[in-house]
Amino acid sequence: MKKIIICLSTLFVFLFTAEVFAAEEGKEEGRFNPKEAIFSHLGDEYGWSIVLPHGKLLEIPLPVILHGQRGWSVFSSSRLREGKAYEGFYIASSGKYAGKIVGEKNGEEYRPLDVSVTKNVLALFITAVVVMFVLFPLKRWYRRNPLLAPRRGLGVVEMIIDMVYGEVIVPVLGGEAKRFAPYLLTLFFFILFSNWLGMIVVFPGGANVMGNISVTLVLAVCTFVVVNVSGTKKYWKETVWPDVPGWLKFPLPILPLIEIFGVFTKPIALMIRLFANMMAGHLITLVLIALIFVFGALGAAATAGSTVIAVLFAVFMNVIDFLICFIQAYVFMMLSTIFISLARVGSKSAS
Known part of the structure; x- marks a missing residue:
């Protein structure tokens, strides 16, 4: 039993190492940001990332369900990849809503009612x-x-x-x-x-x-x-x-x-x-x-x-x-x- 736990733990560590490396490889700057890498794995996300061979990432999109100024909006999280906006919503990259879906009202960011499947x-x-x-x-x-x-x-x-x-x-x-x-x-x-x-x-x-x-x-x-x-x-x-x-x-x-x-x-x-x-x-x-x-x-x-x-x-x-x-x-x-x-x-x- 101890050998099984150790083998599984070693596998999980190397898989996580590959995942971090793959995520960092895709960045333009090419510099590793420990804080960003750690908290991105600890936090919640609107999709599920799977590491593939050669450092590639496969993202499983999840349903986004929001209620904003125009009423209810339901769409795939793939619409919001790479900082893109969809139906007036986007994922904030910084500020108090960083990592969350926000909209704009009177030139300021606001959080819609978010019941998405994260x-x-x-x-x-x-x-x-x-x-x-x-x-x-x-x-x-x-x-x-x-x-x-x-x-x-x-x-x-x-x-x-x-x-x-x-x-x-x-x-x-x-x-x-x-x-x-x-x-x-x-x-x-x-x-x-x-x-x-x-x-x-x-x-x-x-x-x-x-x-x-x-x-x-x-x-x-x-x-x-x-x-x-x-x-x-x-x-x-x-x-x-x-x-x-x-x-x-x-x-x-x-x-x-x-x-x-x-x-x-x-x-x-x-x-x-x-x-x-x-x-x-x-x-x-x-x-x-x-x-x-x-x-x-x-x-x-x-x-x-x-x-x-x-x-x-x-x-x-x-x-x-x-x-x-x-x-x-x-x-x-x-x-x-x-x-x-x-x-x-x-x-x-x-x-």
Whole structure:
């Protein structure tokens, strides 16, 4: 298993190196810009680029859906390549809207309502399909063979589910484990497969989904809704009017304010924790690979030395990042389980 991870990590590093080199080769100036190369890979895009032999890039256009001054506009992102404008819209190259589709109104740039299918959006759909492709066969297996344990790939999936359900969900939620297990297991596998697909630099991977704070915000909001909608009367009583000495609640509601503030800081902590850890993993690998091109200007010896060192460290970081992807999905799910358990205080079915 370790050899497979190392081989895959090495392949991903070299594929990313080829992608960066191909992207830089097409620039007129011919100078490598580390900041631009790194953040272009970390950010979202309106198309999906695939590296081909001889440094060529194949771009998969995605649907652009906008609502501007003239109403709705739907067209392919290929219309906006190389700084071209279409129906009054173009991709801003600089300023506060850099990399986003903008229009012009009274001589100034403005952002239309943008619900386009971007690289990250498509990656979310791909991840959802992968999750269903992995989990639904296990469901069908037990429907047909309720007394027979699955083998091979399905056996690995069952082992992961049993670990998460048996060691986290059941001990924390007790009798209510079955009620919340579908949400928690879906959350775990969605984050896990999204992180793993993000490590693959070729289609359908390579999208930095969990490194996008908007995505982690939505996941945190989902947990926030589940926690507070399922909260018991005792949970809300302890939040709004906790059982503490009166001088902590009146005339200044010090503790109630702290408790209410904590209701919102929990999902914020979930959001930032997942975003920061996944962004850092991608960023470290990108910086290590970028060093090859930075030292390339110093000559052949410097290029060879920096390439060996950078690739070795990048492979090592990819192996670590492979484990971090699992750990971050596990931690997000575990904290969500704990928050739900705290909200179900006083419930008869909870242990």
